[in-house]
Amino acid sequence: MTAQRVLITGAAGGVGQILRPRLRQDDRVLRLFDIAPIAPAAEGEPVEIVTGSVTDPAAVRAACEGVDAIIHLGGHSRETSWAQTLDVNVNGTQVLFEAARAAGVRRVVLASSNHAVGFRTRAEDPGDGVPADLSPRPDTYYGVSKVAIEALGSLYHSRFGLDVICVRIGMCFPEPMGVRGLSLWMSPDDGGRLFQACLSAESPGYRVIWGVSANTRGYLSLAEAEAIGYRSKDDSETFAAPILAAENAPPVPAELDLIGGGFTTTPLGEANPL
Known part of the structure; x- marks a missing residue:
């Protein structure tokens, strides 16, 4: 049986490094793509x-050859200038979709973000x-870019029939950061x-889902992700006591009523804290 080949763009980044060992299967080859150095393969x-x-169409076309599915993490992962955001996050995603379409790739999983709806509450x-x-309701240029790539995913699904799942990631780190x-x-x-x-869901079409754990203090729906087979086993409450003590909470800062939190007030185009 031919192994499934999955292209992961932005594989050198934080989420890419998290997914690399967790998506490993004997019947799967991960093609890791990034402009930054990627750790070499371990034995076997x-x-x-x-x-x-x-942003390089030729390089992306070559990376898409023979691929069954794509996880698109590539791009700036934090706020930066409008020019850089547009060039890498938006134009780079269009380059990827066009290469995927031309290569006959049938599924693209997009790393979107809570910042696409940061001014929602x-x-x-x-x-x-x-x-x-x-x-x-984006909260930053970065959030705007995530709205744009979700729209590109919708376009390439509707016009060309690609399965596209947009994952609005909350925070994916070893431990939660702050309240x-x-x-x-x-x-x-x-x-x-x-x-x-x-990667496994049968014929998902176009979907938008949240990327979060089943957190005791969570307020984002898991239903859409569960509909494609996701089952969370973790909860941030394990880390709650020291975080709350360190930040003298409660009371909860008013900005936390907004999904985007402090990103809704930091200057546009400037790197901001997570």
Whole structure:
């Protein structure tokens, strides 16, 4: 049986490094693509390492050859200038989709972000979590770029029939960062489970889902991700006591009522804290 080949762009980044060991399977080859250095393959690890930029059409076309699915993490992962955001995050994603279409790749999983809807509020929870497919209210240039790539995913699904899953990631780190992270955290292991579900779901079409764990303090809906087979096993509450003590909370800062938290007030185009 031919092994499934999955292209991961931005594989040298934080989420890429988290997913690499968690998506490993005997019947799968991970093709790791980034402009930054990627750690070499361990003995017996089924990976292919490719150096290139998502803004280079020739490099992306070559990376897409023979690929069954793509996890697109490539791009600036924090706020930066409009020019850089547009060039890498938006134009780079269009380059990727066009290469995927030409190569006959049938599925693209996009790393979107909570910042696509950063000015939405936790008050929009109808009782079972804030829906994943909220209309956009971005909080930064970075958030705008995520809105744009979701729109590109919708376009390439509707026009060309690609399966596209947009994962609005909360925070994916070994531990939640701050009080806001207690609501938005996705553990590394849950990240592996979620992206595995995205690769395995049968004919998902176009979907927008949240990328979070089943956090006690969470307010984002898990229903959309569970519909494609995701089952969270982790909860940020494990880390709550020291975080709350360190930040003298409660009371919860008013900005935490906004999904984007402090990103809604930091200067546009300037790197901001997580």
